[in-house]
Amino acid sequence: xxxxxxxxxxxxxxxxxxxxxxxxxxxxxxxxxxxxxxxxxxxxxxxxxxxxxxxxxxxxxxxxxxxxxxxxxxxxxxxxxxxxxxxxxxxxxxxxxxxxxxxxxxxxxxxxxxxxxxxxxxxxxxxxxxxxxxxxxxxxxxxxxxxxxxxxxxxxxxxxxxxxxxxxxxxxxxxxxxxxxxxxxxxxxxxxxxxxxxxxxxxxxxxxxxxxxxxx
Numbered sequence: 001x002x003x004x005x006x007x008x009x010x011x012x013x014x015x016x017x018x019x020x021x022x023x024x025x026x027x028x029x030x031x032x033x034x035x036x037x038x039x040x041x042x043x044x045x046x047x048x049x050x051x052x053x054x055x056x057x058x059x060x061x062x063x064x065x066x067x068x069x070x071x072x073x074x075x076x077x078x079x080x081x082x083x084x085x086x087x088x089x090x091x092x093x094x095x096x097x098x099x100x101x102x103x104x105x106x107x108x109x110x111x112x113x114x115x116x117x118x119x120x121x122x123x124x125x126x127x128x129x130x131x132x133x134x135x136x137x138x139x140x141x142x143x144x145x146x147x148x149x150x151x152x153x154x155x156x157x158x159x160x161x162x163x164x165x166x167x168x169x170x171x172x173x174x175x176x177x178x179x180x181x182x183x184x185x186x187x188x189x190x191x192x193x194x195x196x197x198x199x200x201x202x203x204x205x206x207x208x209x210x211x212x213x214x215x216x
Contacts, residue, residue: 020127023120024082025092032080033065035088039111049109050146050172081110081124089115092128094141102139104132125159133184142178144169153177160187 018025037058039045046053054061068078076095082088090110097104106128110121132138144167145152153163153175161177168174 018127018131019084020123022084023089023124023127024084024086025079025124025127025131026082028065028069028078028080028091030062030066030069032088032091033062035111036065036091037061039091039109042111045109045111048146048149048152050170050174079128081108081120083115083120087112089120090124092124094128094132094138097138099137102137104138104141106132106141106143122155122158125156129159129179129184130188133181139181140178141180142176144174144176147173147175160184 037054040054040061043053056064072078073095075097076093077097078093078095079091080088081090081092089112090108092106092108094104094106106125108121108124108128110116110124129141132141141161142164143156143161145156147166156177157163159179160183161179162183164176164178166173167176
């Protein structure tokens with residue numbers, strides 16, 4: 001969308017960030033490790049993300065985070081979510097990027113509880129989808145969220161994702177949700193200039209294979 005491109009600007013390293021009304025999506029930095037460690041050792045966040053809290057010492061986690069920044073994968077893009085005043089409140093990513101099929105999976109987590117239930121999760125998903133559909137050639141974005149997590153399902157639906165089917169994996173029940181480029185473009189036209197006033201803000205799509213959490 002042109003409006004998002006106009007609100008995109010380089011960060012201190014010359015990389016681009018993506019701005020919504022209240023959030024900035026930016027590349028990950030090593031300074032994020034302290035927040036990330038707190039969130040990934042959190043029992044409740046792990047349950048919402050259908051995974052287990054990590055147990056490694058903080059020093060090892062910092063080394064792990066540094067390696068991920070140095071040796072990034074071409075099949076995933078990990079990003080941080082900040083408030084407009086620079087507070088790191090969560091993470092998002094798109095991964096399992098399949099260029100040939102034009103698709104990728106989305107994950108998001110709002111880790112800072114002060115920003116739960118205030119619409120930051122939905123706005124972050126909106127911003128990430130706008131980035132994906134304007135800055136990449138991907139045509140389909142999908143995610144898996146726990147079936148019992150109705151708040152997450154409602155929030156993702158507000159961003160235009162549709163429920164496709166139930167999926168059973170790892171002994172847990174998930175709902176597969178997705179949005180394609182034509183649907184996103186149509187919704188963007190419908191919402192052009194409109195304000196989304198009622199947003200659930202604490203979402204979670206599951207990424208339980210060592211990747212960053214989602215947004216519940």
